[in-house]
Amino acid sequence: MSLAIVDAREWQNMFDLRTGAKVDAVGPRVEMMRAVLKKFPYPGDMDPGSNRWVSDIALDLIGTYHPRFVFLNYAQQYFSIRYSAMDEAEQKRTISDLFAEVERFVRLSGFTPLVVGRGGMTPLLDFIDLSKLDGLAIATHWSVMYAGLHGPSEADLRTLADHPHIRMVVERKEMLRLFEGSPDEALRLPEYLLVAKKGYAFKTVSSVMRRPTMIHEADDYIPLHTPLGAVNDITAIRSLIEDNLKDHRIALIFLEGVGTNDFLLPLAPCRNGKEWYCHEPGAGQYLTITSGRHRVFDYPSGYKSYSETVGEKEYPLSGYFTSLPSDTIGEAIPDRSIAVGNNSMFMHTVTGADLCVECFARNLSNQGALGVIHRQGK
Known part of the structure; x- marks a missing residue:
């Protein structure tokens, strides 16, 4: 049984991660986790001390769990670049502070780093509103470039094919071909995958995140730095x-919102996809790296999660x-392994680490x- 401890500063509660009971x-291990959560309260997603929080918890666990x-x-x-109206100088200072924090962790821990930028940021030009289609369009919170379409009408497909800000309308069978999907995996895919042009984000009835000023890109290549050697594809990082x-x-x-143009370490470009498809910085990209193979079927763009939920x-x-x-x-x-991050939900789901600490924040x-x-x- 995996145990989850929620720390809200004033109190801690423990749950069965699977059932929520x-x-x-x-x-x-329980006492170790309780102690580190109490010692380092989370300052907030956009707080200047948020990245230091990640390093401090990791250093503490390195000293106790080894x-x-x-x-x-x-x-x-x-989060700061996405939601704050920063000028270029402010963005550069923010990125410089990030790399200073990474350097501090590496220096104090003595660990050999393998640093990956998950892709750069670009100004939001406009939304592509899919809410008036006859079919059901779904875009997840962390997806801007891709949306899934279920049950479209012929009129929907004509409208989308002529839309000036949509780059591609991809049939399900093309995704299955590209990633050698099984019949069971096909059931998780939408009938069509919509691909936006750079700077545009899909808006659907399920889009409830606050409006950003910048959005992430799905880059063909992302930067990688390590003294361990070069790899030319993100699927080779695990090996x-x-x-x-x-x-x-x-x-x-992992550095969120950082592409090759922002990376302040010597880098090797790493292929971030296959053929026309590039991974957005979401669950699929994480799982591709941590498993060593492309993972686009676990939680694909347009995935109807509610269709697989029965009861609680x-x-x-x-x-x-x-x-x-x-x-x-x-x-x-x-x-032994640990995972620490200030991007909620992902540390305990995509890493498989023994001990995981993350912010418990939503929107x-x-x-x-x-x-x-x-x-x-262990």
């Missing part, structure tokens, strides 16, 4: 880590996830921090 548990693999996610700069864990303690560090949703603290993805690097390696609303204990026996 309150539980009581004791043990060294992991060999660390997964970090720094996201404060992404690079596994091949070097015997001789190095490794930190896989399992994993109620895990956002739209209805199960924990398998074959992640933290699950596979025999070494910039700070509800505290979440600690998850996936295993206590």
Whole structure:
């Protein structure tokens, strides 16, 4: 059973991660997690100290749990650039502060870094409103470039084909061809995948996030820095880590909202997709990296999560996830591992790490921090 501890500063509660039921548990890992959550309250998504919070918790757990693999996610700069009206100088200072924090963590931890920028940011030019279509259009909160379309009319397809801000209308069978999908995986896909042009974001009846000033890009190539060697595709990052864990303690560090033009370390460009498809910085990109293979069917753009939920949703603290993805690097390696990040929901779902700490925030609303204990026996 995976345990989840929610820390809201004034109180802590423990739950069964799968069912959401309150539980009581004791043990060294539980006490370790309770202590680190109490010691480091989450300052907020856009707070200047948010990235330092990530480093401080990771350093604390390194000192007490002694992991060999660390997964970090720094996201404060992404939220600030996305929702604040920054000029170019302010954006550069924000990115510079981020890299200074990464350097501080690497220096104090002694871990060998593998730093990945998840893709750059671009100004929002306009929304593509899909709410008036006959069919059902779905765009997830973290997707701007892609939307899924279910049950479209012929009029819908003509309208979309002629839309000046839509780059592609892709049939389901093309996604199945490109990623060798199975019949079961086909059931999770929309009938059509819509692809926006750069600077445009889809708006659907399910779009409830606050309006951004900047949006992320789905870059063909994303930057990677590490002394461990070069890889030319994000699917090769996992094997690079596994091949070097015997001789190095490794930190896989993700930087939200950072592309090749913003990356302040020596870099190698890394392919971020296949043929015409590029991964947005969401669950699919994370899982592609942590599993070493393209993962576009777990939670695809346009996924109707409610269609697979019968009765009470399992994993109620895990956002739209209805199960924990398998074959992640933290699950596979025999070494101890931790994951810490200020991009909520993802640390405990996509990494497979033994111990995970993340902000517990939704739509910039700070509800505290979440600690998850996936295993206590290592």
